[in-house]
Amino acid sequence: MPPASKRPIDPQSCQTFKDSVLFPSWQARSDVLNYCGSVATSPDPSDPENVLREVESATARERTIDARLDPYGSRYIPREARTEALAGLVRTERMVEDIVRGRTWSLVCERCSGGENKWQDALDDWRRRKDVQEKMGMVEAVR
Template identity: 60%
Template sequence: MAEPSVQPSLTPQFCFSTTQLRDFLRVSRSSIDDSIAQNLNALATPAKRGFDPSSTSQRAPPPLSRQIEPEACRAFKDKVLFPSWQARTDVLNYCSGVAASPDPDDPEAALREAERMRDRERVMDERLDPYSGRFFPSEPRTERLAGVIRMEMGVENIVRHRTWEVVRERCGESPVEWEQAIAAWRRDGKAQDGRSRS
């Protein structure tokens, strides 16, 4: 069985280093969600009857998706899938809070202030130069981080939706959506159990 994603230590520097943030999300998604079919195939137990030589005489292809035992599916979701999703949710929520907080340690604050001062001193004559009134200051790192978080949350929703479709197909699940399934997992207290085992 695959291992759940291990949440990194959360600091503002981790969030502002968007390369580290995106790397964590990318590695977590590739090891769990992008390879969900392989992860579920690993749960399928071999045939109990053994090889049937008469099966080669049939031209019909085997069914593409074999059902997996419910207990194996439940264990995979509780110990691998949902803890990985929760780790990513925790990282995105933490970094979203960092992006919404004041940033007194912004190393580019003085540079932006100098840009604003130069902009105030500019002479604008839009008759001579129609673009002279435009000023595009560099955005603070909190705004850049907020943009990254918004984009990654959108990606996360798409990835989880696609993963959940495969899980429902292979595990024969009820028609609940992934949001309801992970909410039930959190409510049942399995969130703490799943992370303490990892």
């Protein structure tokens, strides 16, 4: 008999786990990352360094530098805006999430004997089923 960590799990239990725990948590994380992404792509009028960046940028454009005397003087490294930093962080989190979901899905498929080939397809199928169930619930509520 294989060890407990390698034994297949009952298909109904697997489906219940995926539908009530795994996919809802993935959806919640996707919602948070989408929200953060939308915040990161919108302008930040309250960024205290915004004026400072504009002044530095204008100063850098006006600067005349003799490259023979200061070869690094023409380099201008602008400050990163808070929204740009947040966008980079969100991109990194999306990559990490993709790796974690891929590994999780491979373990779920291994223990649950089969399933869809990709976690993206399985999550999309769950979203469609959830939408249909919600629409059916609305129809029942109207009656």
